[in-house]
Amino acid sequence: MENTSYERRRADALIQTLDAIRATYCDGQHGDPIAAHSGIPSLDEVVRILANLEEIFYPGYRSGNPACSPSLDIFIRRYLDMVYDSLYEQVVRALPFRWKGEYGRAQGIPAIENVEAEAERIVGCFFSRLPAIRELLKKDVIAAYTGDPAAHSYAEVILSYPAIRAITVHRVAHELYRLGVPIIPRMMSEHVHSETGIDIHPGARIGESFFIDHGTGVVIGETTEIGNRVKIYQGVTLGAKSFPLDAHGNPIKAIKRHPTLEDDVIIYAGATILGGDTVIGQGSVIGGNVWITSSVPPHSTVLHDNPKPIVKKPGT
Amino acid sequence: MENTSYERRRADALIQTLDAIRATYCDGQHGDPIAAHSGIPSLDEVVRILANLEEIFYPGYRSGNPACSPSLDIFIRRYLDMVYDSLYEQVVRALPFRWKGEYGRAQGIPAIENVEAEAERIVGCFFSRLPAIRELLKKDVIAAYTGDPAAHSYAEVILSYPAIRAITVHRVAHELYRLGVPIIPRMMSEHVHSETGIDIHPGARIGESFFIDHGTGVVIGETTEIGNRVKIYQGVTLGAKSFPLDAHGNPIKAIKRHPTLEDDVIIYAGATILGGDTVIGQGSVIGGNVWITSSVPPHSTVLHDNPKPIVKKPGT
Amino acid sequence: MENTSYERRRADALIQTLDAIRATYCDGQHGDPIAAHSGIPSLDEVVRILANLEEIFYPGYRSGNPACSPSLDIFIRRYLDMVYDSLYEQVVRALPFRWKGEYGRAQGIPAIENVEAEAERIVGCFFSRLPAIRELLKKDVIAAYTGDPAAHSYAEVILSYPAIRAITVHRVAHELYRLGVPIIPRMMSEHVHSETGIDIHPGARIGESFFIDHGTGVVIGETTEIGNRVKIYQGVTLGAKSFPLDAHGNPIKAIKRHPTLEDDVIIYAGATILGGDTVIGQGSVIGGNVWITSSVPPHSTVLHDNPKPIVKKPGT
Numbered sequence: 001m002e003n004t005s006y007e008r009r010r011a012d013a014l015i016q017t018l019d020a021i022r023a024t025y026c027d028g029q030h031g032d033p034i035a036a037h038s039g040i041p042s043l044d045e046v047v048r049i050l051a052n053l054e055e056i057f058y059p060g061y062r063s064g065n066p067a068c069s070p071s072l073d074i075f076i077r078r079y080l081d082m083v084y085d086s087l088y089e090q091v092v093r094a095l096p097f098r099w100k101g102e103y104g105r106a107q108g109i110p111a112i113e114n115v116e117a118e119a120e121r122i123v124g125c126f127f128s129r130l131p132a133i134r135e136l137l138k139k140d141v142i143a144a145y146t147g148d149p150a151a152h153s154y155a156e157v158i159l160s161y162p163a164i165r166a167i168t169v170h171r172v173a174h175e176l177y178r179l180g181v182p183i184i185p186r187m188m189s190e191h192v193h194s195e196t197g198i199d200i201h202p203g204a205r206i207g208e209s210f211f212i213d214h215g216t217g218v219v220i221g222e223t224t225e226i227g228n229r230v231k232i233y234q235g236v237t238l239g240a241k242s243f244p245l246d247a248h249g250n251p252i253k254a255i256k257r258h259p260t261l262e263d264d265v266i267i268y269a270g271a272t273i274l275g276g277d278t279v280i281g282q283g284s285v286i287g288g289n290v291w292i293t294s295s296v297p298p299h300s301t302v303l304h305d306n307p308k309p310i311v312k313k314p315g316t
Numbered sequence: 317m318e319n320t321s322y323e324r325r326r327a328d329a330l331i332q333t334l335d336a337i338r339a340t341y342c343d344g345q346h347g348d349p350i351a352a353h354s355g356i357p358s359l360d361e362v363v364r365i366l367a368n369l370e371e372i373f374y375p376g377y378r379s380g381n382p383a384c385s386p387s388l389d390i391f392i393r394r395y396l397d398m399v400y401d402s403l404y405e406q407v408v409r410a411l412p413f414r415w416k417g418e419y420g421r422a423q424g425i426p427a428i429e430n431v432e433a434e435a436e437r438i439v440g441c442f443f444s445r446l447p448a449i450r451e452l453l454k455k456d457v458i459a460a461y462t463g464d465p466a467a468h469s470y471a472e473v474i475l476s477y478p479a480i481r482a483i484t485v486h487r488v489a490h491e492l493y494r495l496g497v498p499i500i501p502r503m504m505s506e507h508v509h510s511e512t513g514i515d516i517h518p519g520a521r522i523g524e525s526f527f528i529d530h531g532t533g534v535v536i537g538e539t540t541e542i543g544n545r546v547k548i549y550q551g552v553t554l555g556a557k558s559f560p561l562d563a564h565g566n567p568i569k570a571i572k573r574h575p576t577l578e579d580d581v582i583i584y585a586g587a588t589i590l591g592g593d594t595v596i597g598q599g600s601v602i603g604g605n606v607w608i609t610s611s612v613p614p615h616s617t618v619l620h621d622n623p624k625p626i627v628k629k630p631g632t
Numbered sequence: 633m634e635n636t637s638y639e640r641r642r643a644d645a646l647i648q649t650l651d652a653i654r655a656t657y658c659d660g661q662h663g664d665p666i667a668a669h670s671g672i673p674s675l676d677e678v679v680r681i682l683a684n685l686e687e688i689f690y691p692g693y694r695s696g697n698p699a700c701s702p703s704l705d706i707f708i709r710r711y712l713d714m715v716y717d718s719l720y721e722q723v724v725r726a727l728p729f730r731w732k733g734e735y736g737r738a739q740g741i742p743a744i745e746n747v748e749a750e751a752e753r754i755v756g757c758f759f760s761r762l763p764a765i766r767e768l769l770k771k772d773v774i775a776a777y778t779g780d781p782a783a784h785s786y787a788e789v790i791l792s793y794p795a796i797r798a799i800t801v802h803r804v805a806h807e808l809y810r811l812g813v814p815i816i817p818r819m820m821s822e823h824v825h826s827e828t829g830i831d832i833h834p835g836a837r838i839g840e841s842f843f844i845d846h847g848t849g850v851v852i853g854e855t856t857e858i859g860n861r862v863k864i865y866q867g868v869t870l871g872a873k874s875f876p877l878d879a880h881g882n883p884i885k886a887i888k889r890h891p892t893l894e895d896d897v898i899i900y901a902g903a904t905i906l907g908g909d910t911v912i913g914q915g916s917v918i919g920g921n922v923w924i925t926s927s928v929p930p931h932s933t934v935l936h937d938n939p940k941p942i943v944k945k946p947g948t
Contacts, residue, residue, distance in 0.1 A: 006436070013440050014396050018389065020447040021372070024454075025388060033457040033470040034374055034450075040471060042380020056653070058666055064674020064725075072657060073650065080646050093380075097469050120638070124645050131652040134666075138656075141665040150833075150854055153729050154665040155672060156815045160822040183472045190476040194511045195826045197532050197848070199550075201466075216513070216829050216849045217532045217867075219550060219585075222466055234831075234851060234869075235533075237550075237585060269851075269869060269904070272585075272604065272622075288904065289923070291605070291622035299630035304623040306904075306923035307936040314931035322752070329756050330712050334705065336763040337688070340770075341704060349773040349786040350690055350766075356787060358696020409696075413785050499788045506792040510827045513848050515866075517782075532829070533848045535866060535901075538782055551849075553866075553901060588901075588920065588938075607921070607938035615946035620939040 041090045046187045049086050053172055055079045057134050058158050084123060090184055091119040097182040122179045133171050136208060140167045143209035147231050162196035163212040173202035204238075206230075207263070214269070221258035223276060230261050233269040233288075241275040241293060262298065357406045362503045365402050369488055371395045373450050374474050400439060406500055407435040413498040438495045449487050452524060456483045459525035463547050478512035479528040489518035520554075522546075523579070530585070537574035539592060546577050549585040549604075557591040557609060578614065673722045678819045681718050685804055687711045689766050690790050716755060722816055723751040729814040754811045765803050768840060772799045775841035779863050794828035795844040805834035836870075838862075839895070846901070853890035855908060862893050865901040865920075873907040873925060894930065 026032035054062050056079045059072065092115055099111040112118055144157045144164060151157050158164055169192035173185040185202035193199040197216035200206075204220045207228040212218055214234035220226075224238045240257035256276035265280050267273070268288040273280065280286065281298030290304050342348035370378050372395045375388065408431055415427040428434055460473045460480060467473050474480055485508035489501040501518035509515040513532035516522075520536045523544035528534055530550035536542075540554045556573035572592035581596050583589070584604040589596065596602065597614030606620050658664035686694050688711045691704065724747055731743040744750055776789045776796060783789050790796055801824035805817040817834035825831040829848035832838075836852045839860035844850055846866035852858075856870045872889040888908035897912050899905070900920040905912065912918065913930030922936050 009436065009440075010400060013443050014393065014400060017396055017443045017446055018393055020444070021392065021450060022389065024447050024450045025375070025392075033454050033461070034474060035470075040376055040380065041475060043378050043475060045380055059657070060672055062675050064672065064677055073654065076653065076657075077646065077650055080649055084642060084646060097471055120641065124641075127645050127649045128652070130649055131656050134653060134656045138665050145665070152814060154667075155729055156818055158666060159673060159675060159815060160818040162822060162826065182468060183475060186472055186476040190478060193532075194478065194513075197513050197826075197829050199530050199532060214831050214851050216825075216831060216851075217551060219530050219532075235551075235849065235867075239585075269871075290625045292625055296627050297629055301628040302625045303628070304625050307623075307939075309922045309924055309934045309936045311928050312933040312935070313929055325752065325756075326716060329759050330709065330716060333712055333759045333762055334709055336760070337708065337766060338705065340763050340766045341691070341708075349770050349777070350790060351786075356692055356696065357791060359694050359791060361696055413787055498784060499791060502788055502792040506794060509848075510794065510829075513829050515846050515848060533867065535846050535848075551867075555901075606941045608941055612943050613945055617944040618941045619944070620941050623939075 039093045041094045041184055041187060043187060043191075045086055045090055046184060047191055049083055049090070050169060050172070050188060050191065052079045052083045052086075054168065056083070056130065057137055057168060061155075061158050080127070084127070087126070088119055088123045091122055091181055092116060094181055094183045095119060098180070122176075122181060125179055126175055129175050133175065136171055137164075137168055139209045140164065140211070143211040143229065143231075147211040148213055162198060162215045166192050166196045166198040166200060166212060166215065167206070167210055170200045170202070170204070170206065174204070174206070177202035204258075223256045224258040225256075225260040227261060227263035227265065227282070229264045230266075232267040235270040236267050237272045237274075239272065239274050355409045357410045357500055357503060359503060359507075361402055361406055362500060363507055365399055365406070366485055366488070366504060366507065368395045368399045368402075370484065372399070372446065373453055373484060377471075377474055396443075400443070403442070404435055404439045407438055407497055408432060410497055410499045411435060414496070438492075438497060441495055442491055445491050449491065452487055453480075453484055455525045456480065456527070459527040459545065459547070463527040464529055478514060478531045482508050482512045482514040482516060482528065482531065483522070483526055486516045486518070486520070486522065490520070490522075493518040520574075539572045540574040541572075541576040543577060543579035543581065543598070545580045546582075548583040551586040552583050553588045553590075555588065555590050671725045673726045673816055673819060675819060675823075677718055677722055678816060679823055681715055681722070682801055682804070682820060682823065684711045684715045684718075686800065688715070688762065689769055689800060693787075693790050712759070716759070719758070720751055720755045723754055723813055724748060726813055726815045727751060730812070754808075754813060757811055758807055761807050765807065768803055769796075769800055771841045772796065772843070775843040775861065775863075779843040780845055794830060794847045798824050798828045798830040798832060798844065798847065799838070799842055802832045802834070802836070802838065806836070806838070809834040836890075855888045856890040857888075857892040859893060859895035859897070859914070861896045862898075864899040867902040868899050869904045869906075871904065871906050 026035070051062065056076055059075055065075070095115045095118060099109045141154055141157055141164060144161050145151045145154055169188050173188040177185040189200055189202050198212060198218045200220040201222040203222035204224040204226070206226045207230065209229045210226065211231045212233070213231070217235040218232065219237045219239060221239050238259050238261070258276060259273045259278040259280065261267070261280045262282035264283045265286070267286040270289040271286050271292070273286070273292045275293050277295065278293060279295040281296055281300060283298055284296055284300040284302065286292065287303040289306060290302050292302065296302055342351070367378065372392055375391055381391070411431045411434060415425045457470055457473055457480060460477050461467045461470055485504050489504040493501040505516055505518050514528060514534045516536040517538040519538035520540040520542070522542045523546065525545045526542065527547045528549070529547070533551040534548065535553045535555060537555050554575050554577070574592060575589045575594040575596065577583070577596045578598035580599045581602070583602040586605040587602050587608070589602070589608045591609050593611070594609060595611040597612055597616060599614055600612055600616040600618065602608065603619040605622060606618050608618065612618055658667070683694065688708055691707055697707070727747045727750060731741045773786055773789055773796060776793050777783045777786055801820050805820040809817040821832055821834050830844060830850045832852040833854040835854035836856040836858070838858045839862065841861045842858065843863045844865070845863070849867040850864065851869045851871060853871050870891050870893070890908060891905045891910040891912065893899070893912045894914035896915045897918070899918040902921040903918050903924070905918070905924045907925050909927065910925060911927040913928055913932060915930055916928055916932040916934065918924065919935040921938060922934050924934065928934055
């Protein structure tokens with residue numbers, strides 16, 4: 001019977017599902033948390049921008065394409081070219097979220113008419129920062145190389161260390177965050193969080209020569225400030241004690257919620273440091289699993305007695 | 317000498333390797349844990365199904381393609397279309413693992429003759445659930461937005477929060493788990509575990525408005541039950557104390573091995589909650605790093621004294 | 633005005649950026665940590681090699697392509713073919729890093745003239761090991777299946793367990809590490825670290841039938857030695873207490889820095905075991921969150937009192 005063929009049943013199932021699911025799309029209506037969008041930053045495109053920026057910062061390392069010196073200009077220009085248009089388009093899509101209260105928290109930011117001009121200004125500023133970012137990344141590569149005695153070459157560090165991927169994306173995302181781009185910096189940081197297990201909010205201010213060893217489980221909050229030559233290990237949390245809220249239940253943005261690490265601090269695996277007033281003084285060393293909620297003076301060593309294990313030998 | 321050319325040596329190496337490795341394929345024979353398969357669920361295809369479902373739930377967010385209202389029907393139908401055939405084929409491949417004892421644990425489930433009909437029934441049931449899943453996801457998006465005061469818009473939450481990706485895949489995988497599909501739900505949950513560091517077994521029952529902040533290292537076991545409006549942080553384990561086994565060394569399936577969280581519970585980073593009898597009462601708050609193996613009454617606050625750090629100031 | 637068109641402003645921005653960033657490329661000069669390379673191992677290609685090796689070890693599981701017995705030879709030969717040339721090319725690119733002091737730590741290894749011949753020798757040795765690696769992986773699959781009573785079939789284990797992906801890549805990377813290939817083993821291990829949250833250094837020596845449950849946050853250091861039938865859980869660290877350095881600040885390579893686990897050891901979630909002299913005796917069980925820096929005799933049970941939680945009931 002033709003009516004009960006797979007094709008027929010399949011068509012019926014699709015029509016019924018479409019009819020039922022159509023009602024769940026409120027067509028951008030106020031209060032619908034998942035509006036169907038005609039122009040929203042694309043995750044796939046943002047990931048592509050990051051991959052192309054990596055080719056600019058580390059020419060030839062990802063693709064393996066020759067980036068030798070006679071044609072280096074051509075190589076770099078090609079990637080700059082791709083990033084420019086793509087970033088411009090994504091920023092144009094993201095900017096309205098600054099003031100679109102219907103899609104989120106009222107932010108008291110007035111709408112602007114010329115989104116395209118503002119996007120162009122931002123992309124221009126971002127591009128002018130690329131050389132400085134690249135210089136910073138060189139210091140991060142050296143920091144990883146000297147910070148991990150098991151590293152054999154800079155190339156190995158660049159090609160394999162998750163810390164390099166995390167800090168590369170962070171320095172890009174932080175620049176866009178400072179330029180007031182909504183959504184995209186967070187898409188970038190969460191993409192690299194997914195790849196490395198290292199979760200750095202784009203707002204965090206991180207000094208030169210930063211290194212994270214292993215990295216899985218690291219969390220660094222939005223208002224964290226980190227000095228130069230800081231080194232942290234896997235599972236370290238730089239977090240908030242609590243969120244002071246205003247009368248509308250929104251966080252009071254001006255308040256620093258996450259700690260400050262001064263220059264030359266080392267924090268071993270699994271340590272938790274909480275609070276916007278907490279300052280880890282210059283040159284201090286924080287031991288594994290330590291839990292800190294107040295400041296420590298410069299050049300301190302902070303430990304805690306890891307609980308003595310109870311060993312039951314056989315026959316006891 | 318032609319005999320020693322790269323091409324010749326290469327051909328010899330390949331022939332020798334092929335001869336040697338051929339013996340390691342036992343051709344589906346009983347007891348071979350890695351049988352060469354002519355039809356097994358494909359990881360690449362299961363990942364594609366998830367990506368297409370994400371376009372249905374969040375139209376335009378991943379691809380960045382316009383999903384504007386005049387053509388929304390066409391947009392959604394296209395993805396429904398792709399998912400239907402693909403899911404049907406993968407379920408056809410997976411179903412025999414229900415009773416194929418030679419590939420695994422005897423499960424006492426009788427073989428069925430018409431795998432295709434059963435697969436069609438399952439895909440139909442799954443499709444009829446899509447609108448309800450989408451409504452649940454809206455509540456999860458709102459929960460993430462209100463649960464993290466740093467969130468600026470629903471779009472940012474959808475586009476970047478790992479919790480949204482994890483719960484989206486979980487709600488899909490859980491539906492297929494309930495419909496008795498073998499292997500595929502676990503492939504889905506492990507795929508998103510790989511992307512987010514959040515490991516939720518497809519069997520876990522999770523209420524409305526669920527939020528996980530940061531997420532790396534979260535483990536939620538198969539028989540966990542979670543109420544509405546629950547919020548957990550990175551590194552939380554909802555695990556088993558031990559596995560009661562039957563006479564054949566298989567787990568006694570009827571037994572609940574993982575904890576229950578009632579409505580409105582909050583669990584901070586790194587806490588471990590173990591045991592099938594352990595119930596965290598409604599509205600309770602569990603502090604960071606706490607280790608719990610028995611129930612706590614509703615509206616409790618559970619802390620432990622994080623060990624006081626020993627600060628050695630310089631010169632001491 | 634034509635001068636101020638988007639196209640014109642875009643061209644100017646690109647030229648200015650190119651001029652400024654050009655100065656940051658020192659063209660392979662000594663001391664430049666990110667030299668632009670004309671031939672360096674490609675991350676994309678190394679990832680492709682791993683995917684093709686997975687098809688050889690687990691035919692049909694990833695791609696879902698039929699790998700049925702009449703044409704299994706053709707299936708396997710195709711993937712061997714692709715891996716051979718690709719691995720040869722990447723090893724040719726990597727080998728000079730053994731002695732290229734200008735890109736990294738002086739390693740006292742003399743340069744060789746015939747890089748191609750050495751690469752061919754290495755690829756040949758590696759290929760001859762493939763059947764033995766495949767036999768080891770079968771035991772790992774069985775170990776995962778028996779180690780997790782919730783596993784329903786070998787196929788489910790192969791298709792979804794992160795432990796299988798991690799140990800598969802480790803056994804490949806370890807082989808290349810032993811053959812003296814620079815950089816590539818670490819690229820492989822960090823790639824699978826990114827996918828699974830499991831960080832195993834290619835140098836670690838791991839016995840038969842190894843299983844890691846859940847896995848996120850596991851760290852296993854370079855000189856770790858692990859016996860047969862060992863099982864560990866998420867968040868376990870097998871690490872170093874300190875790095876003894878030589879006069880040049882390089883680690884003294886001969887020294888074992890990471891622990892030894894004898895046969896049949898089980899280590900529960902979050903435990904930390906440190907030090908090259910630390911030996912966990914055969915058959916011992918290490919409890920969750922335990923911190924160990926010295927040896928324990930065979931068949932010990934090691935626990936620590938997880939701090940008793942302080943429960944504040946409502947109204948108290």
